[in-house]
Amino acid sequence: MKSELSKLIELQKADNRLRQLKNNLETAETRRAELEDEFEKHASSIREIQTRLSDAKEAKVKLETGISEAKTGLERAARNLKTAQDTKQYEAAMREIDSLNRQVSNFETEVLEQMETIDETSAVLEERADEVENLESDWEEQLSEFNTTLSEDASELEELTAKRQSVFQELPDRLAAVYDRLVSRSRDGIAVAEVINGSCSACFMSLRKQVVVELKTTNEIITCESCTRILYVAEDESKEASAVS
Ligand SMILES: [Zn+2]
Known part of the structure; x- marks a missing residue:
C-alpha cells in the first residue's frame, strides 16, 4: 500500500499538471490568434514580393507598347520630314522627332528599372520557392498540430481531474x-x-x-x-x- 507521503506527492504532481493544462486551455485562443498573426505576416511578406513582380512585368509591357507606338510615330515624322513643303512643316516634323526620341529614351530607362525589379523579386522568390510552395500546407499542419495538442490537453485534464479526485479521497x-x-x-x-x-x-x-x-x-x-x-x-x-x- 502506498504511504501517505507518496499519495501527497502524487496529488501535488497532479495539481501542478492540472494547473498547467488549465492554463494551456485558457490561453488557447490567444495563442491561436498569435499563430494566425504570424502566418498572416509571413504570407503577406511573400504576397508583397509577388505583387511587386507582377506589377513590374505589367509596367514593362506597357512601356514596351509605348516604345513601339513612339517608334511608329517616328517613322511617320520621318516621312513628314521628307515631304515637308515649307519650313513650318519641316520644323514641326523635327520637333516631333525630338520629342518622340526623348520619349523612347525615357521609356527605355524605365524598362531597365522594371527589369531590375523583375530580376530582384524573381531571385527572392526563387530562393524562397520551397517556402512559398509549402506556405499553405505548412500552416495547415501547424494549425492541426495545435488543435491536436489542445484536444489532448482537454482529455488529459478530464482524466487527471478524476484521478486527482480519487487520490485526494484516499488521504x-x-x-x-x-x-x-x-x-x-x-x-x-x-x-x-x-x-x-x-x-x-x-x-x-x-x-x-x-x-x-x-x-x-x-x-x-x-x-x-x-x-x-x-x-x-x-x-x-x-x-x-x-x-x-
Ligand atoms: Zn520551505
Missing part, C-alpha cells in the same frame, strides 16, 4: 485538510515541496541535516520549518542514500 481527512490549507495559502499552489540540494525547493531555506536524513530514511510527514510545506526527497535520491547507508 486521511487530517492530511487532506493540511494539503488544502497549504495550497490555498501559497500563490504557486505548492503544498508538497521537493528537497533539492538539502534545501526546500519552495522557500529555498536550507534544511537541518537531521531533517534530510529523516526524509531519506522514513516515510513520515515532515514539514519545512520555514514555510511549513510538506517535504519530500525524490525517489532516486532517497534510494541512493539508503544504498549508501
Whole structure:
C-alpha cells in the first residue's frame, strides 16, 4: 500500500499538471490568434514580393507598347520630314522627332528599372520557392498540430481531474485538510515541496541535516520549518542514500 507521503506527492504532481493544462486551455485562443498573426505576416511578406513582380512585368509591357507606338510615330515624322513643303512643316516634323526620341529614351530607362525589379523579386522568390510552395500546407499542419495538442490537453485534464479526485479521497481527512490549507495559502499552489540540494525547493531555506536524513530514511510527514510545506526527497535520491547507508 502506498504511504501517505507518496499519495501527497502524487496529488501535488497532479495539481501542478492540472494547473498547467488549465492554463494551456485558457490561453488557447490567444495563442491561436498569435499563430494566425504570424502566418498572416509571413504570407503577406511573400504576397508583397509577388505583387511587386507582377506589377513590374505589367509596367514593362506597357512601356514596351509605348516604345513601339513612339517608334511608329517616328517613322511617320520621318516621312513628314521628307515631304515637308515649307519650313513650318519641316520644323514641326523635327520637333516631333525630338520629342518622340526623348520619349523612347525615357521609356527605355524605365524598362531597365522594371527589369531590375523583375530580376530582384524573381531571385527572392526563387530562393524562397520551397517556402512559398509549402506556405499553405505548412500552416495547415501547424494549425492541426495545435488543435491536436489542445484536444489532448482537454482529455488529459478530464482524466487527471478524476484521478486527482480519487487520490485526494484516499488521504486521511487530517492530511487532506493540511494539503488544502497549504495550497490555498501559497500563490504557486505548492503544498508538497521537493528537497533539492538539502534545501526546500519552495522557500529555498536550507534544511537541518537531521531533517534530510529523516526524509531519506522514513516515510513520515515532515514539514519545512520555514514555510511549513510538506517535504519530500525524490525517489532516486532517497534510494541512493539508503544504498549508501
Ligand atoms: Zn520551505
